[in-house]
Amino acid sequence: MHKTILIVSLLIAIAGCAHDPPPATAAHDWEHGLDGSLSAQIAPVGPIESDVSAYNLIRRREQERALGSRDTLVELDEIVGSSSQVLSSALALPLFQAGVYLGQPPIIDKACAAARRVTHPALRSSGNVETVLQGCGALAVGKQSNDPCSEGEKKLREAYAQLAANKATDAGHSAADGVRMLRDRCPKMMAPLRTPVDPSTRGFLIVWTLHANDAPPATFLAGLSAPGTAEAINEAFLRGVQAVKGLARNP
Numbered sequence: 001m002h003k004t005i006l007i008v009s010l011l012i013a014i015a016g017c018a019h020d021p022p023p024a025t026a027a028h029d030w031e032h033g034l035d036g037s038l039s040a041q042i043a044p045v046g047p048i049e050s051d052v053s054a055y056n057l058i059r060r061r062e063q064e065r066a067l068g069s070r071d072t073l074v075e076l077d078e079i080v081g082s083s084s085q086v087l088s089s090a091l092a093l094p095l096f097q098a099g100v101y102l103g104q105p106p107i108i109d110k111a112c113a114a115a116r117r118v119t120h121p122a123l124r125s126s127g128n129v130e131t132v133l134q135g136c137g138a139l140a141v142g143k144q145s146n147d148p149c150s151e152g153e154k155k156l157r158e159a160y161a162q163l164a165a166n167k168a169t170d171a172g173h174s175a176a177d178g179v180r181m182l183r184d185r186c187p188k189m190m191a192p193l194r195t196p197v198d199p200s201t202r203g204f205l206i207v208w209t210l211h212a213n214d215a216p217p218a219t220f221l222a223g224l225s226a227p228g229t230a231e232a233i234n235e236a237f238l239r240g241v242q243a244v245k246g247l248a249r250n251p
Helices: 002-018 036-041 050-063 070-082 085-102 105-116 121-126 129-140 150-164 168-185 202-212 229-248
Strands: none
Touching: 050 070, 050 085, 050 229, 070 085, 070 105, 085 105, 085 121, 085 129, 085 202, 085 229, 105 129, 105 150, 121 129, 121 229, 129 150, 129 202, 150 168, 150 202, 168 202
């Protein structure tokens, strides 16, 4: 009898569990996709409060003429890594242009990192992110070809890599060889369009590399004036905010 009572009690307990409500689960953050472990790799769309202090720091460094200083480059790493997608999209092209103008590959690296953080379609458009990514690709790989121009294009990419590795003298020699090859073997190659970058600076080496490897003209400031980085970031940020708001109004 005692054994029968135990069995009946167990059956009642099991039946009771079947009617218990399922345990509560935390709401899923759909902005981070399906895999929660990857959430840290996906920037919030934003804007977020820290974007303001990040912008103020960049504006201050530009006023101090210290945008390319070692300390600022460390700060830019942190800014890019913690920015919203709205700010990342706003940073990408202005930082790229600043890196070209100042002859600073590390700033261009930050611009490329910012561009890669932007996944929101409206922000990729408002921030000209594809333009930046094309420029990043032109410096790193360039188009693969066997035409008479390809050797000079490759030589200029090598020059940029040497400049990025702090081998400025080697970079200068490689760039001179690359431009010479293009002028001798590539009749279609013309000089870069007018740009505010001084031809006697390292920045002009980057201009030639971008131009020869078919990067968009905006990346090397063709037909533009000297960049006002903070102002350009603020304008792009405003475009990004409007792009996100405009999309949110639609069902």
